[in-house]
Amino acid sequence: MELTLWTYEGPPHVGAMRIATSMEGVHYVLHAPQGDTYADLLFTMIERRDRRPPVTYTTFQARDLGGDTAELVKKSISQAVERFQPEALLVGESCTAELIQDQPGSLAQGMDLGGIPVVSLDLPAYSKKENWGAAETFYQLLRNLLKSQLPAPGTAKPLPSRWREEGRRPRVNLLGPSLLGFRCRDDVREITGLLEEYGIEVVVVAPLGARPADLARIPTADANVCLYPEVAGVGCSWLERQFGMPTIKTVPIGIGATAAFLRELHGVLELELPAALQPDASGECGAERRSRLPWYSRSVDSTYLTGKRVFIFGDATHAIAAARIASQELGFAVVGLGTYSREQAREVRAAAAELGLEALISDDYLAVERAMAEASPELVLGTQMERHSAKRLGLPCAVISSPLHVQDVPARYSPQMGWEGANVIFDSWVHPLMMGLEEHLIGMFRHDFEFVEGHRSHLGEAPAPSLETAPAASIDGLVWSADGEAELAKIPFFVRGKVRRNTENFARERGLAVIDSEALYEAKSHFSR
Amino acid sequence: MGLPTLLKESGQREVFCGLTSIVWLHRRMPDAFFLVVGSRTCAHLVQSAAGVMIFAEPRFGTAILGERDLAGLADANEELDRLVADLLARRPEIRTLFLVGSCPSEVIKLDLGKAAERLNTRLAGQVRVLNYTGSGIETTFTQGEDQALTAMSPLLPSSDEPQLLIAGTLADAVEDRLVDLFGRMGVAVVRSLPPRRSTELPPVGKGTKLLLAQPFLSSTARALMARGAELVSAPYPLGVEGSSAWMAAGAKAFGIDPERVAAVLDPLVERGKRAIAPHRETLSGKRLFLLPDSQLELSLARFLHRECGMELIEVGTPYLDRQLLDGELALLPDDITLSEGQDVERQLDRVRAAKPDLVVCGLGLANPLEAEGFTTKWSIELVFSPIHGCDQAGDLAELFARPMRRRGAISFA
Numbered sequence: 001m002e003l004t005l006w007t008y009e010g011p012p013h014v015g016a017m018r019i020a021t022s023m024e025g026v027h028y029v030l031h032a033p034q035g036d037t038y039a040d041l042l043f044t045m046i047e048r049r050d051r052r053p054p055v056t057y058t059t060f061q062a063r064d065l066g067g068d069t070a071e072l073v074k075k076s077i078s079q080a081v082e083r084f085q086p087e088a089l090l091v092g093e094s095c096t097a098e099l100i101q102d103q104p105g106s107l108a109q110g111m112d113l114g115g116i117p118v119v120s121l122d123l124p125a126y127s128k129k130e131n132w133g134a135a136e137t138f139y140q141l142l143r144n145l146l147k148s149q150l151p152a153p154g155t156a157k158p159l160p161s162r163w164r165e166e167g168r169r170p171r172v173n174l175l176g177p178s179l180l181g182f183r184c185r186d187d188v189r190e191i192t193g194l195l196e197e198y199g200i201e202v203v204v205v206a207p208l209g210a211r212p213a214d215l216a217r218i219p220t221a222d223a224n225v226c227l228y229p230e231v232a233g234v235g236c237s238w239l240e241r242q243f244g245m246p247t248i249k250t251v252p253i254g255i256g257a258t259a260a261f262l263r264e265l266h267g268v269l270e271l272e273l274p275a276a277l278q279p280d281a282s283g284e285c286g287a288e289r290r291s292r293l294p295w296y297s298r299s300v301d302s303t304y305l306t307g308k309r310v311f312i313f314g315d316a317t318h319a320i321a322a323a324r325i326a327s328q329e330l331g332f333a334v335v336g337l338g339t340y341s342r343e344q345a346r347e348v349r350a351a352a353a354e355l356g357l358e359a360l361i362s363d364d365y366l367a368v369e370r371a372m373a374e375a376s377p378e379l380v381l382g383t384q385m386e387r388h389s390a391k392r393l394g395l396p397c398a399v400i401s402s403p404l405h406v407q408d409v410p411a412r413y414s415p416q417m418g419w420e421g422a423n424v425i426f427d428s429w430v431h432p433l434m435m436g437l438e439e440h441l442i443g444m445f446r447h448d449f450e451f452v453e454g455h456r457s458h459l460g461e462a463p464a465p466s467l468e469t470a471p472a473a474s475i476d477g478l479v480w481s482a483d484g485e486a487e488l489a490k491i492p493f494f495v496r497g498k499v500r501r502n503t504e505n506f507a508r509e510r511g512l513a514v515i516d517s518e519a520l521y522e523a524k525s526h527f528s529r
Numbered sequence: 530m531g532l533p534t535l536l537k538e539s540g541q542r543e544v545f546c547g548l549t550s551i552v553w554l555h556r557r558m559p560d561a562f563f564l565v566v567g568s569r570t571c572a573h574l575v576q577s578a579a580g581v582m583i584f585a586e587p588r589f590g591t592a593i594l595g596e597r598d599l600a601g602l603a604d605a606n607e608e609l610d611r612l613v614a615d616l617l618a619r620r621p622e623i624r625t626l627f628l629v630g631s632c633p634s635e636v637i638k639l640d641l642g643k644a645a646e647r648l649n650t651r652l653a654g655q656v657r658v659l660n661y662t663g664s665g666i667e668t669t670f671t672q673g674e675d676q677a678l679t680a681m682s683p684l685l686p687s688s689d690e691p692q693l694l695i696a697g698t699l700a701d702a703v704e705d706r707l708v709d710l711f712g713r714m715g716v717a718v719v720r721s722l723p724p725r726r727s728t729e730l731p732p733v734g735k736g737t738k739l740l741l742a743q744p745f746l747s748s749t750a751r752a753l754m755a756r757g758a759e760l761v762s763a764p765y766p767l768g769v770e771g772s773s774a775w776m777a778a779g780a781k782a783f784g785i786d787p788e789r790v791a792a793v794l795d796p797l798v799e800r801g802k803r804a805i806a807p808h809r810e811t812l813s814g815k816r817l818f819l820l821p822d823s824q825l826e827l828s829l830a831r832f833l834h835r836e837c838g839m840e841l842i843e844v845g846t847p848y849l850d851r852q853l854l855d856g857e858l859a860l861l862p863d864d865i866t867l868s869e870g871q872d873v874e875r876q877l878d879r880v881r882a883a884k885p886d887l888v889v890c891g892l893g894l895a896n897p898l899e900a901e902g903f904t905t906k907w908s909i910e911l912v913f914s915p916i917h918g919c920d921q922a923g924d925l926a927e928l929f930a931r932p933m934r935r936r937g938a939i940s941f942a
Contacts, residue, residue, distance in 0.1 A: 001566070001598055001608040003615055005587040010573040033632040035546025035665025038574045040893030046577075050900035052893065059542045062666040065636075076541070083874060095568035096632035096666070099599070125568060126596045366619075392586070 006365045006385040008340035008403055012123035012133025013094045014039055018231075019137040020090055021053040022178040022207040026141075027086035029077050031069075031104045032094035034059040046406050047179050056080035058097075070102045074111065077104075081113050088145065088212040089113065090137065092121030117212065119144045129363070131230040131315070131341065134178060138207055139234045145215045150242055157244030160222045161270035170269045171201045171221040172248070175236055176228030177208040182318060182402045184208055186415035187227065191252065194418045198262065200269070207231075219243045223268050227251065227417070230315050230341055252417045253321035254425070255288045255329055262287070291419035293426045297330055304439065305430065309498065311336035311377035313360070313368055313386055314401025316344030318416070320351045322381050322400050325425060327355060336375040338362065365389075376497035379433060384408070394454065395494075396432035432459070434494070443492050454493045478504055480515045487517035502527050533858075533867040535849070540872025543893050544822060544847055545574075545909075546665030547673025548629060552579045553913060554677060554723065555588035557698050560624040561727040563589040564616065565663070566609070566641060567631030586620065594633055609644050610651075613658075623656055625727035627677060630662035657684065657727070669847040671745040671823045671912060674698060678722055678749040681730065682756065685722075688732035692718040693779055694758060696750065697743030700915035701725070707766075707776075707918055714780045714793045722749075733758050738782040740775065742766060742917055744857070745824040747850045764856040766917045767825070768832035768926075769801035773919060774856075797919040804923025805836055808930040813838030815886035815933065818879075821845035821871050822891050822908040827857040829889070829911065834862065837926050841865040842883045845876065887933060904936050 009015075013030060020028035021043050030036070037057050043049045058076045060069050081089065091108040105120025119140050123133045163170040174191060177184035185208075192202050203221040204214045218224070218239065225248045226236040236247040246268050252261035259277060266273045276286035288294055296302065310332040312322045316339040326332040337352045338360030339345065345361040352359035360371050369389040372380060380390040380397040384405045390397035399408050400416075415421040434442070434456045442451060451457060480488070491499045499520070506523035507515050548571055551563040565571045572591035579589070592612050597603040609628075617623060626648070628641045645660035652658060661676035662668060668676060678696065693716050695707065708719045720731035737758035741750060744765050754760055763778035764771040773794045780790045817839045819826045826846045833839040843866040851858070861867075868876070873894075880888055880903070888898055888905045895905040906929050916925040 001592040001594055001603070001605075001612055003590055003612045004569075004572050004593050005590040006576055007569055007572040007591070007593075009569075010577075011569040013570075014573065033546070033665040034542050034544060034669065035548070035574070035632070036570060037541075037543045037893055038545055038549075038577060040543070042577060044894075044896045045892050048896065050896055052897045057541055059540075060666065062635075062664075065666065079874070095570050096636055099633060099636045124596075125570070126594060126599060129569065388587070 002364070004365065006388060008363050008365070008383060008385060009130035010039075010042075011095055011125045012128045012130060012136070013092055013121075013125065014042070015130040015133025015135070015231075016090060016092055016121055016123060016137040017043075017053060017055055018130075018134050018178045018180050019141065019207045020055060021049070023210050023212075025087035025211040025213075026090060027054045027056065027080055027084045027088075028090040028092070029056045029073070029080050029104065029108070030058070030092055030094060031073050031076075031097035031102060032057045032059065033096045034061050036094050036096075042180060046404070047409055048406070049179075054084065054086070056084075060097075065100070069100060070107060073102055073104045073107055077108050077111060077113070081116070086116060088117045088119065088141065090119050090121055090141075092123055093125075095125035098125050117144050132343065134231045135234045135343075138231060139238055141207075141212075142215060142218070142235050142238060145212050146219065146242075149216070149219060151244075158222075160246050160268050163222055163269070169199055169201045170223075170271060171203045172265070172269075173204040173206065173218050173221045173224045174202055174227055175204075175206055175224050176226060176230075176232030177205060178228070178231055179208065180402060180404070181228055181231065182315075182400070182404060182408070183414060183416050183421075184228070185409075186413050187417040187421065189413070190415040190418035190420055191225070191227065194252075194258075194262075195265075198266070198271070198274070200265065200271075219245065221245070223248055223265070225265070229317055229344060233343070251317050251321060253318065253421060254325040255291055255293055255419075255422050256324060257321055258291075258418055258422070259285055259288060288419075291422040293329065293422035296426050302330070302430075305433070306331045307333045308379060308433070309333050309335045309375070309377040309495075310379045310381060311372050311375050312400070313338045313340075313372075313380075313382040315339060315383075316341040316348050318401035319348060321416075323351050323355060325422075326381070326429075329422075330426075330429070332379070335377050336360065336371055338368065338371065369393075373497075376495075376501060378494045379429070381429065396434075396456070398429050398432055400429075432456075434458075439492070446490065476508070477513075478507055478515060479513065481517075484514070484516045484520055487520050499524070533844075533861055533863050533865045536843075536866055536868040538868055538870040538872045538876070540870075541874065542669075542847070542871045543820075543873040543891060544871070545670040545891070546632070547663035547668030547670065547676060548574055548631065548665075549578055549670055550663060550673025550677060551575055551589050551629065553698060554674060555579075557723050557725065558625065558727040559588070560622065561588075561627060562616065562620060562623045562625070563627045563629055564613070565589070565591040565629045565631055566634045566639060567591055567594065567629075568633045569593055571631045571633075590616065594637075599637065605639050606644055606647065609648070613648060613652075617652075617656065626652075626656050626658045627680070628658060628660045629673075630660065630664055630667075632664045632666050635662065635664050635666060659684070669821075671743070671825075672848070674743070675746050675748050678746065679752045681723065681727075682733070682749065682752040685730050685753075685756065686732040687734050687756070689734040689736045689757070690718065690732070691736035691783070692720055692732070692738070693783070694720055694722060694731055694733065694737050694739050694753070695742050696722045696739060696746055696753065697741055698723060699742050699917055703915045703917050703921060706920060710776065710793060710797075711779060714776070714790050715785045716780060716783050722753075738779065740779045740782075741853065743825070744828055744850075744853055745848075747848075747853060750853065762856055764831065764860060765825075765828040767828045767922075768836045769798050769805065769919050769922045770836060770860075771828060771832060772801070772917065772922065773798050776919075794919070801919040801922040802836075805926045808923065808926035809837050811930040811933050812887075812926065814840065816840045816842050816883070818842045818883060818885035818888045819844050820876060820880075820888065820890040820894065820908070821847040821868070822889075823912055824848060824850075825908075825911055826889070827854055827861065827867075830865075831857050831860045832922075832925065833929060835860065836922070837929070839887075839929075842885050843868055843876075843879060845869075845871065847871070887929065889929075904932050906932050 250261040252258040503523040648658040661680040766772040766775040
């Protein structure tokens with residue numbers, strides 16, 4: 001057993017639901033106990049959908065366990081097919097059904113369902129999680145629906161530049177966007193528009209909005225853009241192996257990443273690289289002026305953002321992208337980087353190593369909270385779950401990745417990808433921080449009746465209770481003297497945690513038993529070197 | 530008095546499991562912690578429901594079963610001990626720990642009752658450990674609270690002193706108000722289950738008159754009756770009629786002079802009716818269809834029909850306890866369809882055929898039905914709102930009138 005206060009991912013069948021609900025014409029029969037229909041709310045409430053998810057649950061109860069639950073599965077399958085007439089059927093189990101082993105997939109295979117494709121899902125609920133379930137379901141659907149089109153072994157790979165011979169525009173698929181993914185709805189629009197500008201056509205977007213027949217058209221494109229590796233990585237690799245379709249791997253979140261994505265795409269499709277995408281002597285390219293982030297970040301109002309300590313956690317894709325934006329494009333100091341996506345742990349470790357950090361690979365909320373407290377950041381970029389720890393620690397926080405809640409499925413256009421995505425990111429990451437002038441004045445005058453410690457008046461809030469209280473004796477008996485404490489209290493609250501920790505480490509190195517104000521100033525000058 | 534037609538249905542049920550009760554019980558008793566023993570699905574359910582609130586201090590969690598637990602490679606009791614120790618290290622101020630059973634824990638027959646006993650011995654004096662089931666295979670939505678209170682009932686001290694015991698979660702302000710009104714009628718000792726602090730449990734015994742504030746407390750009522758409490762039969766305190774009958778029944782159980790009762794209640798009834806009047810204009814003559822959710826459906830239907838003038842098409846309930854609902858059944862018209870259980874697709878066919886003016890349903894169905902052109906009232910809100918008592922009758926009516934008024938108020942021409 002593991003103690004979980006907050007889980008970063010749902011069970012794998014929720015991943016399968018995401019695929020089924022993102023698509024059209026697909027139905028999912030899920031063998032599950034009464035109550036598991038709560039998952040419908042993820043779509044009707046959080047994603048605010050106007051129709052029920054295409055999921056039929058068997059909703060067995062205790063009294064059914066004495067009877068024939070397999071018969072219940074068969075009844076649910078035939079009724080669902082009859083009522084909804086799907087173009088493809090997914091059949092699987094939830095965690096409780098996995099324990100009673102009715103083999104719903106095999107049962108479905110043995111039924112006469114009028115010849116529709118039936119995909120039997122084997123999603124181990126006690127070892128795998130939501131994104132894995134989504135990736136596996138998407139992959140199984142592709143395998144099933146593209147079976148008839150598999151090229152014979154030894155067939156030459158199609159050339160990504162064949163669009164030229166065929167006298168048409170280059171074509172790509174956008175793979176990975178799904179419901180309950182982070183801002184997928186607007187990312188798709190942003191990237192589709194971006195590609196349009198370079199004369200590249202989008203053939204299929206999947207799973208979001210695709211029908212089974214659309215998946216069958218995937219091989220007609222010249223390349224696959226893997227927008228969300230967590231969901232489409234496995235599928236893209238398979239398409240690459242079986243159909244020889246190249247995968248565009250750069251995820252276009254951030255200015256540098258968007259430019260790199262466009263260059264990779266042009267390279268793979270053998271398109272001539274436009275001048276606006278060629279970096280000049282200073283490493284900038286003309287295209288990036290399409291976004292306001294570079295100028296907003298260079299303008300003097302942003303100077304105070306320099307070196308602000310930021311802790312980043314999320315799915316691998318968004319965490320890696322955020323680390324690059326934070327360190328290179330906003331001038332923050334990344335002091336913690338991690339992910340709950342074990343499948344992409346290697347990439348996150350590499351990104352962390354570049355920043356001189358050790359990546360935190362964990363799905364344990366408490367471990368993440370501990371790492372956050374240890375790093376004493378001034379800003380947390382995380383998931384809905386990091387909001388809880390950030391509140392506990394009194395830290396500003398912005399959400400960059402699933403898991404999300406209803407406020408992160410906004411009505412307004414709010415992509416993360418492409419040039420407009422970077423604009424959205426600038427606003428939403430800087431917003432929780434104290435504004436520059438307020439930060440200066442609170443550092444200068446600490447006796448105000450309204451603008452007190454930690455008060456961020458632009459958020460219209462009362463001051464957050466910071467857990468950084470008066471120093472107690474630390475574990476190894478280090479004691480703060482009264483004047484040491486008083487001096488520490490004068491440090492602006494958002495860096496106080498760090499200063500305290502540095503000073504204590506300094507005192508230990510020097511063998512000091514008591515930390516007074518002099519020791520604090522000694523430490524300050526020591527660390528500023 | 531004929532009974533309404535009872536339609537017993539089975540099929541796909543679009544309802545919550547009892548784990549959802551944690552979402553309000555953790556606020557009622559802030560010194561309690563709810564540890565679900567289950568799968569990632571259980572953890573995901575609770576946080577999807579409650580996770581929009583941001584908790585500096587978590588009040589619930591899940592002990593997620595892994596493959597080692599299922600294969601019997603890990604000793605469940607040792608695992609629980611370890612987890613509970615970790616948890617209490619983080620939240621030393623917890624006074625009551627509920628081990629909440631789930632579908633997976635029940636299917637593999639984990640004996641959480643025994644585990645709770647053992648932990649109780651070990652943590653004696655610091656934390657009380659209780660066990661109840663919130664599994665979907667055993668419980669529907671509000672039945673989770675019923676199970677939690679049933680688990681608490683053996684811990685109630687024994688006392689034969691005369692008292693009125695109100696069972697079922699009430700909003701703080703409503704509870705204070707009801708206690709005050711009973712006091713004015715001359716019922717001196719009024720206590721509540723669940724209490725506001727898990728350690729301040731009310732006593733129970735031969736002098737206890739039990740008044741249920743919620744209709745879903747079948748097993749709690751029986752457990753308290755087994756401890757000597759006497760169940761006071763009444764309709765439930767929703768609306769003016771239900772609340773005044775409920776309070777009068779409570780007072781009568783203590784032999785209070787009816788004139789004294791009337792002196793307290795009459796002004797409330799008068800005022801309550803005035804508060805309902807504007808909403809009655811919106812609701813009167815409108816046709817209502819209630820889907821099963823919380824077992825509050827019969828009481829709500831009775832209120833909306835008799836006090837707001839709504840026409841009832843179908844009243845669905847997940848479970849019908851005739852003994853606890855005889856007071857409501859007597860007040861419902863007998864030309865309605867009463868359905869117990871659910872086959873959601875067929876029930877939705879009936880909704881579409883009947884074209885009601887208002888559908889009371891869960892959040893999995895509300896937006897999809899709105900998109901089909903129906904006006905809906907999401908039922909879960911009724912468990913999270915102060916709706917009990919004469920003083921709340923206007924607010925209760927307003928909850929149903931609001932979506933109907935909103936539909937009229939919004940236009941994009």
